[in-house]
């Protein structure tokens with residue numbers, strides 16, 4: 001695979017704030033790459049630097065084999081950018097908007113209309129952009145970023161503020177875009193989204209990349225315990241502790257808050273056997289580590305979507 005993007009040691013300071021503090025990363029061609037991090041981690045600034053919209057204080061970037069800064073006109077038709085807050089022209093309909101964006105790249109109305117169809121907005125083509133719902137506006141902004149058929153697409157929090165149904169619809173669209181061979185780089189506030197969509201993710205905080213890897217590898221690496229829980233009242237706390245010890249089940253914690261009996265363990269099999277033998281499986285849930293646990297361990301912060 002060849003690299004679509006390589007960034008080496010990028011730094012950006014705003015006054016007293018070191019927004020990006022030595023970020024290096026490589027995005028392979030055709031990859032779906034996610035940048036995760038809490039508010040203010042430096043994701044948007046990093047994205048803007050990679051896109052060639054912002055000149056970094058330091059560092060070297062190659063975008064499709066070229067330097068994106070100073071503004072490189074050869075690159076512009078090859079990349080698509082969807083911004084966090086999309087500003088559309090006032091008093092234009094969805095169709096007029098995408099046709100206008102497409103015309104900037106010499107793309108005709110036919111393809112513009114096809115993109116509108118592609119994002120499921122044909123029925124709303126005559127709606128004024130300021131009357132569109134959040135989900136419609138997000139889809140329109142993605143359509144505008146794709147109108148000129150770019151090979152590399154940047155998306156800054158494309159599903160923020162959408163309801164679960166609209167998010168899932170957008171996931172399908174993003175998966176298709178990537179499935180067609182386009183490289184996709186996105187920032188997101190949703191860890192489930194990153195886990196589902198991204199081939200690899202970088203977790204950022206305080207302007208630095210803390211970890212990069214496939215979501216599965218990052219989750220495996222934290223070697224967290226599995227949480228086994230059942231409804232309370234089926235077996236006493238003392239009894240379960242005794243039985244687990246007798247069964248040689250290695251447990252980190254056994255707790256009962258009156259509603260749920262929860263057992264954290266690295267070896268769930270004997271724990272499940274004990275609970276099954278005692279007929280105490282009502283409400284059983286077994287939960288392994290997720291990207292959210294990785295995030296918590298790396299940043300020490302609760303992820304607030």
Ligand SMILES: Nc1ncnc2c1ncn2[C@@H]1O[C@H](COP(=O)(O)OP(=O)(O)OP(=O)(O)O)[C@@H](O)[C@H]1O
Pocket residue numbers: 014015017018019037038039040041042043044045046
């Ligand atoms: N134009 C600017 N001028 C001054 N400070 C800025 C500017 N843009 C961002 N910052 C600051 O730089 C830091 C990184 O911001 P950035 O927007 O890159 O983070 P982010 O991870 O994208 O955050 P969010 O998830 O909230 O969008 C923050 O402390 C932010 O307040």
